[in-house]
Amino acid sequence: MMRLYTCAGSRGLRCSWTICELGVEGEIELVLLPFPPRAFDKSYFQINGLGTVPALVDGDITMTESSAICHYLTSRFPAPAQGPIALSPDEADYGRFLDWLHHADATLTFPQTVALRFCQFEKDRGLEAAGEAYGDWFGKRLAKADARLQQHEWLAGDRFTVADIAVGYALYLSRMTRLDHHLTPTLRDYLARLTARPGFQRALAWEKATGEAQGVANRLG
Structure with missing residues (x-):
């Protein structure tokens, strides 16, 4: 097991x-x-x-x-x-699926974890300003997902996949890192759909x- x-x-x-x-x-x-x-x-x-x-x-x-x-x-x-919650290599959106899957951590989660550490766990070391800069960086990196989701319900393949889970968690994390004020209305609606799933x-x-x-x-x- x-x-x-x-x-x-x-x-x-x-x-x-x-x-x-x-x-x-x-x-x-x-x-x-x-x-x-x-x-x-x-x-x-x-x-x-x-x-x-x-x-x-x-x-x-x-x-x-x-x-x-x-x-x-x-x-x-x-x-x-x-239905499948991943795309297979023979599907037209397979490359997009992989891109979003890796975008979740490489672009969206990383700056949040640094901001969390500097602003909340290590602020006694005088690192809050650096943490806030990483928070702003996270906010700017949301533009790609916002643009995609203004035109599509899901990120790839016109269906819910683990790419949505990966990116969705990065948006969900923003509540805990106190960076959710960066989420656009489109991203807030998307996150609401995801967190409402059984x-x-x-x-x-x-x-x-x-x-x-x-x-x-x-x-x-």
Whole structure:
């Protein structure tokens, strides 16, 4: 059985959300860790030497990039009843799908995590101004998604995919990083559609229930 290590509300939410959209919660063991695990659960370094979450263990394979894990899961389990949540190489929008999948972290999540660290966790070091600059950088990098979603309901293939999960989480994270004031009306509407999905709501409940059962209440933010 696969095992997913994560912290509630972290980037690992992309993975638990994907699992719930696929309807395979019973096929994967969810392990909740205190945030940040590198400080509060040193044993986790034996799973992921970086101490970051998430980590998916599937036999001899350990994956630590959340968007890659989402894509991997779609290849390991059957598509849900409503249809595939990934695009295949023979589909016209496959390149766009991959671009958005990687845009989520490379462009949208990274500046937020730096802003969070500098503005909230390390402000006693005088780094708030740098954190605010990263926050503004995040705001400017939303232009591409805003333009796409003004013309399309979803990012690629005219259907909901894990690219929407990946980018959607980056927008959801902005609430916890206190950068959601940068979201345009189009992006707010998109995020509302995503967070209203039963799969997203089940993922939140799954993480919460698992954390309580495992005695872990910490979350990001």
